[in-house]
Amino acid sequence: MNELIQLIVSGTATGAIYALAALGFTLLWQASGTINFAQGDFVMLPAFTMLFCMIAGAPLWLAFLATCVAAMLVLGVGFKKVIVDPLIRHGVIPLVIATLGVSMALKTIVRAGYSAEAHQFPAIFPAGQFTIAGVNVSWADLGTLVLAAVIVIALQTFVTRTLTGRAMQAVAQNTDAARVLGIDAKRMVLYTFLINAILAVVTALLITPTYLAKFDMGDSIGLKAFFAAIIGGFNQTRGALLGGVLIGVLENLVGFYWSPAYKEGVALMLFLVVILWRPEGLLGKVEERKV
Amino acid sequence: MNARVHLLALAAALAALAIVALYLKRSEVYLLTLWAVYVMATMGLNLTAGYAGQMSLGQAAFFGIGAYLAAILLKLGWPFLAVLPVAALVCFVVGLALGFPALRVQHHYLAFATLGFNVLVYLAMRNEEQITGGTFGISGIPRPTFLGIDLGGHVAYWYWTLGSLVVLGGILWWLLRSPWGRAFAALRDNPIRAESLGVNITAYTLLAFAIGAAFAGVGGVYYASLVEFIEPGPFHFSTSLMMLLAVIVGGSGKFYGPALGTAIVILLPEFLRGSSTPWLKFMQVWYLAVFGIAVVALMIWLPGGLLSIRERLDRKGGPQ
């Protein structure tokens, strides 16, 4: 029993990281209809940027802040202006293909410009664990959970309680209606891209100590975020959270009780079952096809 | 281009491909053959992506199913020509089974379903050791003989593959010209009108996807026999992405798009790798970065792919 709880706790922690990446994914989709196949590389790039800052002598917190600024400029504004804006009118497929191109380019640039090897990244939480009611919980898992929860709650508060946040929601739900109400839709969409960039940096901060900084580290996290978003419901923010945590926990359970060999596979099974049985996702709403 | 010029140009290109092999080194002929094998798969993908407008991210899985079937059956002593229809049929049926539920629900869900399918197939190849040889793969896959001619030599196998590619291309050409194919073109050009005329979009798309899968299966058979060894690596989902990019870059929905796109994706990097000119050496390392950026640029300015450049120029010239 204890081991089951332990598996669920550590799975939830891993899942929380997936959820953060998935959250950015759904936000982009809601606001602008962008399916970003480079989402994983959007996590990889900040990991290396932080690494560079630290090699240059900056402490981790400063590296993190500097990277947030850089990410907002490059992965937020730059991504939107250079790639999404000119492409979105061609429809979903060209944009998806373009993000595939971006993903490939980013990986190669890091590999060729820096190195193909993995690099160590400092952990932000202490090693070791504590025991509570017979269950071992590691400090790293606890820290990850708390940090992820803080970010999600902050985001939720921003979206539901502030004027800007509500305007963003309105744009996501119905761009034209929002415009009629006098909302600056373009600006709201830009905000979404900025939030996505920051979420990517936080994800990088949490996941790189375990994944190690490597040019292709984004492949795994990007795919997980993608699955999590669909499982939970592509058009629902809460769906991304549920999907992420569900994948994290199930992976741990399958890896332990069945075989680690099919660990990756079971998240996929879940994904296939969900899209067949409830294609709009567990929490998603049926979407009218936009023509 | 009228039909006769087209045929002449095609014949000249094929003759050039056949003759050039006599003057190329062994490794270069191998690469050409690899190109032809991938074109079989991307040609099928073009049917799905280009003509039916569906993104499939699992073409490498069908390619792999074909390759594993070939490896197992050829080693059991089956003749090559008996393996081909089996691989095509299995991939066709699996394609139907996968495509039916995915297409039933929503437009872009085929992309998601195929992606998941590819990852699962890859895992199965790696873990079901009794059947697939696991990560050790299957080695010693024989090359075929045809009418008593041994096709084991590299040039002989190239001719065999090139000939087969032409036959497959012919089948595809015929399919697209058939009433079925015409309904299909109508579908691509104006889906809403086609639907109102009684064309069942879902059924046609599904059929296109399954036929595309069968093409990949056939390509896989040639692949297994070419490399003479298979392991899960080449059938990873990243290969599916490369195949999709090859189709799009070449020109989706263009008959020769996959041939051009595959050359850019498969042959060009190998050519760069062999070069010792300084700037080309630089390109070896940065190739994928440049390619990735080129894909973005292409999507922005020429979303129809390289072969759509003529239409694009025509359109620019005419009144808009």
Add this chain to the structure above:
Amino acid sequence: MKRSTRLIAAIGFALAAAPVFAQPIKIAGLVELSGTGATSGTNFDNGAKLAAKEINAAGGILGRQIDYTSGDTQSNPAVSKALAQKAIDDGAYVVMGPVFSGSILVSMEETRRAGVPNFTGGEAASITQKGNPYIFRTSFTQAAAMPKVARYIKNGLKAQSVDIMWVNNDFGKGGRDMIVKALAAEGVKVGADISTDPGQVDFSSAVLKAKQSGGDALFVYTNEEESARALRELRKQGYAKPIIGETTLTGQKVIELAGEAANGAIAHVGLTADAPIDTVRKFDKAFQQAYGTRSDHNGIKGYTAMYFIKVMTERIGKVDGKAFAAAMHGAKMTVKDNPGVLMDVTFDQHGDLDRESFLTKVVNGKQVVVETLPPLGAK
């Protein structure tokens, strides 16, 4: 002899000899410079390059310079095969690599067909069991190394049962099969048998499984990056029993990536830059000077293989691949022949090699040799 004849003879000799002396000896490297094998391949390649540079500076092989070029297999067998064909087309005298067993098993069919000697960094037992007379190892096979590990687990650690964590690729699976066999021979029980994925990033459930199983020790057999991730997770979850590995676990890259979590890990290694041997120390220094990092075992493989080529070619007195391969079987090369071979080594009729090996431990972020084990052949 008349002066004119002597002159003609001299000119004739010069003409005949000149192209031979001028023409470099082509050696082709097929190495993993990208993909999952990037760390191993890059090290192997760097070692080979360093040796080629040293040999060329010292006058080359039989007076001819080495022209070493390397191609990237992308850790992909099909590409390895294409590169092997290309190397043969280009007239390579000897082919080096690939390191990955899956790749060498494919590419060596090409070198065999062409009769070109092929050194590999692969450690899978099956490589030399196919009766290929052109394949030669640069390190121990798993079949030779695992019994040494099993003996240590039983006698050194006094463990009754041991859990095994391995990576599910040809390297890991082959090693896992060998260690299970070796442990059975020593009468040590195998507890949890935990397979992990190549490139796996999350080891939490694997480590938990090992913890719950309650074996006396854990044997970890994965590639470098995965070893580092596993060690980090083991530390995170507070695993307190001995952790043993073979070759990779205490390697430079693993220590660098795992940081403090690597401390205490024990491994049997065939080759290490920390070996308490003068020739190895000298190599270690030269390698660091050239590349700024320390070499792992793969760097030593590439380096020594290049010197094997030099020693053996000079022994047979000509650049002839077939004669080279024939002479390699049963050959013994010593540090006295050339210090570049680093340690005395013998090759058997399969192309397997035998020499001393080491038991190492990570202490304060450094690999330390605790014991030198004699060659298997010198019981």
